[in-house]
Amino acid sequence: MTEWLTREEALARLNVRPQTLYAYVSRGRIGMRPDGADPRRSQYRADDIAALATRRARGRSPQAIAESAIAWGEPAITTAISKVLHGRLVYRAKDAVALAATATLEETAGLLWASGTPVSFASLTPSTVRESGTPTAFARLSALAAAGRPSLGRRPAMLQQDGASATSVLATSFGASPGAEPVHERLARGWSVEAAGADLIRRALVLMADHELNASAFAARVAASTGSPIAACLLAGLATLTGPRHGGAGAAVIALVEDAERMGPDEAVARWLAHDRPLPAFGHPLYPEGDPRAGALLPDLDIDDGLLRLRDAVLAATGMHPNVDFALAALTLNLRLPADAPFRLFALGRSVGWTAHAVEQVTSNRPIRPRARYDGPVGMG
Known part of the structure; x- marks a missing residue:
């Protein structure tokens, strides 16, 4: 409050x-x-x-x-999209955890985009892509960006339509089957997941939809400030998300679990810390008392024994609690999803936030152009 x-x-x-x-x-x-x-x-x-x-x-x-x-300081860009406030994630004055209890990603997009019409990520034609995953998503989104119209001078409703089309492309690239149903149902069908698992996927997508001005949202806004097509803004966000300090943390925690199973969780945690490696999927600077997004997912998951042992070892060694990356890894193991499902869920959910930030940036009509603080040699020779 x-x-x-x-x-x-x-x-x-x-x-x-x-x-x-x-x-x-x-x-x-x-x-x-x-x-x-x-x-x-x-x-x-x-x-x-x-x-x-x-x-x-x-x-x-x-x-x-x-x-x-630019490094965990006060916001440098004004936004009305989302805010972390007193340990809660808020989407336009609505608690994200409460919203995730019932909302679909499409409904969340309508909220974050302040859209006057219902949002759909429908894909009604069969995909010609035989394989799904991150490389496919990059290829298809790149093609859409290359053919897209510049965003400057266009009405928000048209930009939102471009964002919906780009999100639909990402959904099918990540394995969603064709159809007009909510995207979590199509993902579940594509991944052969039953109704209970589909609801967990829905909840995860909503919780990942936005998170203030993180690195990928900032990248999307920088692209938007130049007038890039909305698909290109999402591509900038997707590229930024691949880093292990952002959307790549889900894969890193799986690697940490494998280390823990091979040498024991206490030894694995000690080795990671001894090499000055940040423990993936634990702790968050904005949530010192624990990530509420993880709290919204983990109670309904049958958590893998290896993850449980790792969680206990990290808590004993550092006092840090699991964050949402841990929850996405637990969800992936629980539902037997594709190995890179944490990244797919992160990227698909966050595409809604990237679109919101891109549209907000375009309509603000403000460029983003920081200056550099040069500390190299000064001689002109």
């Missing part, structure tokens, strides 16, 4: 005069609302004030502000 401060509390935290506080409000840098107990008074959003206080304490150097903002 958002915390709100009185005028006196806001002034004390910022150490500014009332005129300065009002200027921040008028520029949209601090949210304000009427006080429910006394409409003559106002309240001020605590998160905005904390971000401003941090910036003021650091100084006004543009370089210092930019460098801190």
